[in-house]
Structure formats: structure tokens, C-alpha cells
Amino acid sequence: MKIAVEGCAHGELEQIYNTLELIEKRQNIKVDLLICCGDFQATRNVNDLSSMAVPQKYRQLCTFYKYYTGKLIAPVLTIFIGGNHEASNHLQELSYGGWAAPNIYYMGLASVINVGGIRIGGISGIYKPKDYMRGRHEKPPYNEFTKRSIYHVRQLEVFRLKQLKEPIDIMLSHDWPQGIEKYGNVKQLVKYKPFLKEDIKEGKLGSIPNRELLHELKPKYWFAAHLHCKFAAIVNHTPTETDEKEIKITKFLSLDKCLPQKRFLQILDIPHDDSKPIDLAYDLEWLSVLHLTNHLLNSNTNIYYLPGPSVDERYDFTPTDEEKTTVLKMFSNNLIISNNFIKLGNYKTKTNPQTTKFCNTLRVDDPFALVLGHWPGYSLFFDKQEDEDSVTDSTYSSFLNSTVCSNNDNELNETIETTPKTQFVLPEPKNDTVDINTDGESLLNNFNIATANISTDESKYEDSNIKNNCTSQIFAEENSTNHSPSKKMCLKRRNYLNMNDNDSE
Ligand SMILES: [Zn+2]
Numbered sequence: 001m002k003i004a005v006e007g008c009a010h011g012e013l014e015q016i017y018n019t020l021e022l023i024e025k026r027q028n029i030k031v032d033l034l035i036c037c038g039d040f041q042a043t044r045n046v047n048d049l050s051s052m053a054v055p056q057k058y059r060q061l062c063t064f065y066k067y068y069t070g071k072l073i074a075p076v077l078t079i080f081i082g083g084n085h086e087a088s089n090h091l092q093e094l095s096y097g098g099w100a101a102p103n104i105y106y107m108g109l110a111s112v113i114n115v116g117g118i119r120i121g122g123i124s125g126i127y128k129p130k131d132y133m134r135g136r137h138e139k140p141p142y143n144e145f146t147k148r149s150i151y152h153v154r155q156l157e158v159f160r161l162k163q164l165k166e167p168i169d170i171m172l173s174h175d176w177p178q179g180i181e182k183y184g185n186v187k188q189l190v191k192y193k194p195f196l197k198e199d200i201k202e203g204k205l206g207s208i209p210n211r212e213l214l215h216e217l218k219p220k221y222w223f224a225a226h227l228h229c230k231f232a233a234i235v236n237h238t239p240t241e242t243d244e245k246e247i248k249i250t251k252f253l254s255l256d257k258c259l260p261q262k263r264f265l266q267i268l269d270i271p272h273d274d275s276k277p278i279d280l281a282y283d284l285e286w287l288s289v290l291h292l293t294n295h296l297l298n299s300n301t302n303i304y305y306l307p308g309p310s311v312d313e314r315y316d317f318t319p320t321d322e323e324k325t326t327v328l329k330m331f332s333n334n335l336i337i338s339n340n341f342i343k344l345g346n347y348k349t350k351t352n353p354q355t356t357k358f359c360n361t362l363r364v365d366d367p368f369a370l371v372l373g374h375w376p377g378y379s380l381f382f383d384k385q386e387d388e389d390s391v392t393d394s395t396y397s398s399f400l401n402s403t404v405c406s407n408n409d410n411e412l413n414e415t416i417e418t419t420p421k422t423q424f425v426l427p428e429p430k431n432d433t434v435d436i437n438t439d440g441e442s443l444l445n446n447f448n449i450a451t452a453n454i455s456t457d458e459s460k461y462e463d464s465n466i467k468n469n470c471t472s473q474i475f476a477e478e479n480s481t482n483h484s485p486s487k488k489m490c491l492k493r494r495n496y497l498n499m500n501d502n503d504s505e
Contacts, residue, residue: 001116001272004034004076007225007255007264008083011041011062016258017075019265031267032278033115034076037225038083038124038174039257042100044068048087051140053147058085067101068343074103077278079115081107082124083174083226088150089140091124093352095367096290096359099341105280107172109136109367110157112164112286113337117273119283121219122172123161125151126226127207133305135298139371140349156296158209159306161217163289163317168219169270171250175226177214178206180252184233192229218248221268228256230263280337287335287362288319288327294364299371330361351375 004020020031042064043049049059064087066072080100082091094100097108107113107122114120131152138150181189181200190197199205214222218237233252239245256262272278298304307315319327328335342353351369359366369375 001032001118001270001278002029003118003268003270004031005223005253005255005266005268006034006036006258007230008039008085008228008257009036009041009080010039010058010085010257011043011060011064012258013040013067013074014063014072016265019258020076023265023267027267029267031076034078035120035170035172035223036078036080037172037223037255038081039085039225040064040080040082040106041085041087042068042080042090042104042106043087044090048090051089051142051147052085052087053151054085064101067104070102070343074101076103077115077280078104079107079113079120079122079280080104081122081172081174082109082151084126084148084151086151088138088142088147089349092138092140092150092368093344093350094355095136096355096364098352098354098358099339102339102341105337109154110161112161112168112283114281114283114335115272116278117276118169118270119167120170120172121161121164121168121217121286123153123157123210123213124174125153126175127209128152129208132209133303135300135302135304136367137299137301137371139368153207153209155209155306156293156298158213159296160286160289160293160317161213163293163319164217164285165318166285168217170221170223171213171217171219173207173210173213173222173224175210176206176224176231176254177210177222177252178208179203179211180206180214180222180233180235181231182233183235183252184231189229189231193227196227214250214252219250222250222252224252224254225257227254228262230255282331282335282337284324284328284335285319287331288324289317290364291327291330291362292317292319292323297365297367297370299367327362330363 004023006016009016016034016036020034023029024031041052041062043052043061044065046061049061052059063072067074082088090100091106094106095109097106097111097113100106105113107120107124109125110121110123112119112121128149131149131154133155134149136154136156138146142150181196186200190200196205210224214235215237222235231252231254235250235252237248237250239247253266255266256264258264296306307313309315340354340357344350344352349372351366351372351374355366355368359369366375
């Protein structure tokens with residue numbers, strides 16, 4: 001499968017598709033999938049611009065609206081995650097993923113999907129410690145604080161991703177996993193982006209939750225954007241006790257934003273199961289985790305804690321076979337994501353029918369509908385008989401029961417909703433550890449990650465930079481990797497609030 005990876009799109013969708021078309025003609029190939037790593041800017045109309053946290057000069061409609069309105073059709077199946085410059089009101093309608101336009105699928109706050117048998121996980125937004133442990137309280141019209149906090153990563157999405165035990169092929173994030181620079185050519189990075197030097201020196205560059213996910217999920221690939229430069233790295237994971245003998249590696253690649261002369265696009269040739277059509281399908285393990293953790297959803301500004309080993313409730317939500325079977329039945333044994341894009345009328349805040357259908361099928365709450373007050377909470381949706389049929393009792397307890405620990409946020413007073421405070425238990429903080437691979441740079445030399453230096457200026461285009469088969473040698477070495485699921489518990493807690501706020505926006 002030919003996969004095109006894009007760094008930040010920044011609304012230049014038409015330009016990206018034009019570049020892809022050029023590559024296809026020159027290389028006589030057909031790109032099957034386009035992946036965009038955030039700052040997608042899915043602005044449908046001028047009203048959406050007001051929800052985007054960008055300086056005035058960048059507040060432009062750009063080209064997404066052409067695909068939303070049907071004026072243009074995306075020529076290739078496109079998936080994307082959110083970054084820190086988004087039409088957040090649009091994306092908030094699709095918290096669990098959905099079609100933003102025909103053939104253009106947003107992966108939601110976090111999710112895992114399957115494309116032609118390739119398992120792709122993603123997490124939207126960027127990490128800011130101050131909002132990490134809060135609920136999803138934002139709703140339009142956003143104020144100057146919520147316009148930014150809405151795209152800050154929350155602990156629940158990370159917690160959910162950490163429940164996954166089946167191997168991930170590709171992981172997507174907008175900001176980089178913290179410390180990833182140590183596994184690549186850091187000198188070159190600093191030369192290109194000198195302002196990163198201090199953060200690198202202090203070990204603060206990148207997202208802490210993404211670092212944790214990188215070392216726990218150990219995906220074959222990790223694609224990111226945000227820092228507007230091309231950077232490749234090879235992470236040679238330190239085997240854990242539960243890992244099989246073979247060492248797992250992650251090939252990391254971050255690309256630039258879509259501008260002439262920038263390295264913003266890369267074509268990878270990734271083997272996939274030819275027997276499967278290249279269409280989108282839900283991921284059963286992910287759906288099951290989502291279903292099992294619905295009661296942990298929280299829609300207020302307060303800091304709250306998720307269950308861990310020190311509390312007397314379930315905290316391991318890796319689904320059992322039985323739980324997965326139950327969820328599969330909810331979807332009538334068919335996980336194909338139907339093309340049910342619906343263009344909504346402009347200028348009105350409303351829930352999206354795609355999300356409503358998804359949530360009703362999986363019996364989970366729509367976070368956006370909850371915060372708008374349009375959703376009673378799933379526990380109220382079902383009668384007693386249906387509750388008895390549920391996988392677990394906790395599944396249907398609503399966000400209203402979420403544990404609230406403190407409320408120290410002054411800046412968001414405008415949107416604070418009164419929430420009943422309940423008893424809580426603070427888990428023991430644990431020290432964090434980072435795998436340090438001093439051989440990262442030498443490995444890079446050996447692995448020859450496929451690099452495409454695509455330019456929108458045709459005269460600068462270099463055919464030699466696109467090698468359709470340049471990744472096959474990497475995969476050949478990976479074929480022997482054993483992906484037995486790790487049984488290690490991964491629900492470590494850390495004091496995120498004390499971490500420095502080190503991501504640029
Ligand atoms: Zn960007």
C-alpha cells in the first residue's frame with residue numbers, strides 16, 4: 001500500500017492533492033492513503049475561523065471548504081488527526097472520529113482504525129500539563145482560554161491508548177514524543193531549528209504522554225508534525241520482561257508544513273494484506289476499550305484522577321475475548337466504517353449524526369453532546385433490562401459519577417459548571433524512566449528511512465528522492481518481529497501538573 005504522509009496541512013489540502021497527483025504521474029504510482037498529522041484546519045465556513053487559535057494573519061478559510069461542500073472531491077482516502085490550529089468546533093462534533101468531508105476521515109480525540117489491514121492509532125492535540133488532568137469542558141463559543149485548552153491532550157485518551165495490547169503498525173501524533181531527538185541526528189535538528197536547543201538540553205522537547213505511549217505501544221512507525229521540520233529517528237526499544245526476545249523498533253518521522261521548498265510529504269510503501277480492500281474499519285480492541293471506559297468520561301474543568309492499582313475498582317481495561325465479542329455483536333459483526341458523511345447547516349452548534357449513531361451503537365456517551373447538555377448520559381438511556389445485558393456495570397455509569405479532586409482553575413471560571421464532589425483516593429506517584437538508546441544515530445545510518453523532498457515548486461522536484469520501494473528493506477527486517485501482546489500493566493501515574501509547560505503553540 002502506498003501511503004503518503006504529510007506534516008502540518010495548515011488548510012492547504014488542494015495543494016497537497018495537487019502535489020500527490022504530480023508524484024503519481026512522475027512515478028507512475030497510485031497513492032492509496034494520505035495521512036495528515038494535524039493542523040489540518042477543517043474550516044467549513046468563516047464562522048469556523050473564530051474557533052481556531054491562530055494569529056489574525058493566518059485566519060484564512062484556505063481550501064478544506066471546497067471538499068466539505070462537494071465542490072471538489074478528495075482524490076485519495078485521507079485520514080487526519082488534530083493539532084493545535086484547528087476548526088475546533090467542527091472537530092468537537094466528531095470526538096470519536098468521523099467523516100469531515102467525503103473521503104476525508106478525522107480520527108477523533110484518539111482512536112485506532114484499520115486501513116486495508118494496517119492498524120493505525122492516533123492522538124489529537126498537543127500536551128500542556130495544566131489541562132492534562134481536566135475533563136473535556138470546552139464548548140462553543142470558545143473564549144480565549146477554551147479556544148486553546150480544547151486541543152490540549154487529556155489523560156483519558158492516553159489512558160485508553162495504554163490499554164491496547166495488540167500491535168500497532170502506525171501511530172500518529174501532532175507533537176513529538178519527548179526525547180525522540182536523542183534517537184536521530186540532533187545536531188542537524190538544532191542547526192535547522194536553533195530555538196529548540198534549550199528545550200533539548202533540558203530534556204523538555206516534546207510530549208510526555210507521547211513518550212510513554214511510544215515506549216509502551218512500540219509501534220512500527222510513528223509519524224508527527226508540529227515543529228515544522230523534517231526529522232527522522234529510529235527507536236530501538238529496550239525489551240521488557242514480558243516482551244519476546246526480538247527487539248522492537250519504531251521508525252519515527254516528522255515532516256514540515258505544506259509550503260514550497262519544504263519537506264512536507266513522504267511516500268511509504270507498506271505491505272498490506274492484499275485480500276483486504278483498502279477501506280476504513282473500526283478496531284475491535286479500541287472499540288472495546290472505549291466501551292469499557294465510558295464511565296471515566298468527565299466534562300468539567302476540575303482535575304480528576306483515573307483508577308489505578310491503589311483503588312478498589314477496575315483499572316485494567318484491556319478487553320477480554322468475551323468483552324470484544326460483545327462489542328463486535330453491537331456492530332452486527334461488521335466493523336467497516338460506512339461512508340455516512342453528512343453536511344450540516346452553517347453557523348449552528350449541534351451534535352453530529354455520525355457521532356450520535358456511533359455512540360448509540362457502542363453505547364457510549366458523546367462528549368460534545370454531554371457538555372452541551374444534549375445528552376442525558378448513557379446510564380439514563382437504557383432501561384433496566386438493557387443495563388443487565390451490559391458488559392460491565394461500570395460501563396453505563398455516566399460521567400456525572402466521575403471523581404472530582406480539586407478545582408483550582410481561575411482562568412476558566414466563565415465555563416465552570418458546578419459538579420458534585422465525591423470522595424477520592426490519590427494514587428502513589430511513581431518515578432518515570434526513559435529508555436536511552438545511545439546507538440540511535442548509528443542505527444539511522446543503517447536503516448535508510450525513505451525520505452521524499454517534495455516541493456510545490458515543480459522545478460525543484462527531484463525524482464530521485466521518491467523511491468517507491470525504499471521502505472521494503474526496512475519491512476523485510478521487521479517481518480520476523482513477534483508481536484505477542486504484552487501483559488505488563490501500564491497504568492503508571494505521574495505528577496503531570498509539576499511538569500514544565502514546554503510546548504510551543
Ligand atoms: Zn503546524
